[in-house]
Amino acid sequence: MASPGPNEEVAMIHTRGLAHIHFAVGDLQRSLHFYQQAFGMRELFRAGPDLVFLQSPGGSDTIALHADPGHKLEPGKSGGIAHFGFNLVGDEPLDDAVSEVEAAGGSLVSRGEHGPRSAYVYVADPDGYVIELMAG
Numbered sequence: 001m002a003s004p005g006p007n008e009e010v011a012m013i014h015t016r017g018l019a020h021i022h023f024a025v026g027d028l029q030r031s032l033h034f035y036q037q038a039f040g041m042r043e044l045f046r047a048g049p050d051l052v053f054l055q056s057p058g059g060s061d062t063i064a065l066h067a068d069p070g071h072k073l074e075p076g077k078s079g080g081i082a083h084f085g086f087n088l089v090g091d092e093p094l095d096d097a098v099s100e101v102e103a104a105g106g107s108l109v110s111r112g113e114h115g116p117r118s119a120y121v122y123v124a125d126p127d128g129y130v131i132e133l134m135a136g
Contacts, residue, residue, distance in 0.1 A: 020053070020062035021084060023129060024074060028052065028067035030105065030126050035063060038104035039086070056086075083122060085132035094121050097133050106131075 025031040032052060035041045041054040041063065050067035068074075088097060098108050101123040109122035109130055119135045 016060070018061065020064055022064040022066060023127070024068040024072075024077075025065050025127050026069060027126070028065060031065045034104045034106060034126050035065070038101045038106060083130035083132050085120075085134060087134050092135075094119055094133060094135055097121065098123060101131075101133075 023031070028050065032043070032054070035054050036043075040057045042057070044053040044055050044062065046052045052065050054063045054065065055061065088094070094111065098121055102108065105126045107124050109124050111119070111121040113119050114134075121133050123131050123133060125131065
């Protein structure tokens, strides 16, 4: 099937962007602490004792943390999703962001450049989910 041309209308679902991502976590309090400390996320609400919804400062995205101490949902397993990412605001140095992640209980996975002036780092949260941080 050929791709549509620049002036062709395409049938599609219209959205406002990605709404949320839902993670199984081994320790709800540990993960809540990590996302609040490293990214300044605020708690929006809880749905029972095992599910908490967080939001980035100034954003409309939501991360749902779902306690799974019995590992039925396999915390840290991405099911084919390699990572998710955040664009850093302004000129925040990646090294400072890595320091914040490590102080919150995460770790550096790798770093590199997608191209000139397009630096990134991959970090992991306490369950091992990989997060890409991209410089301004």
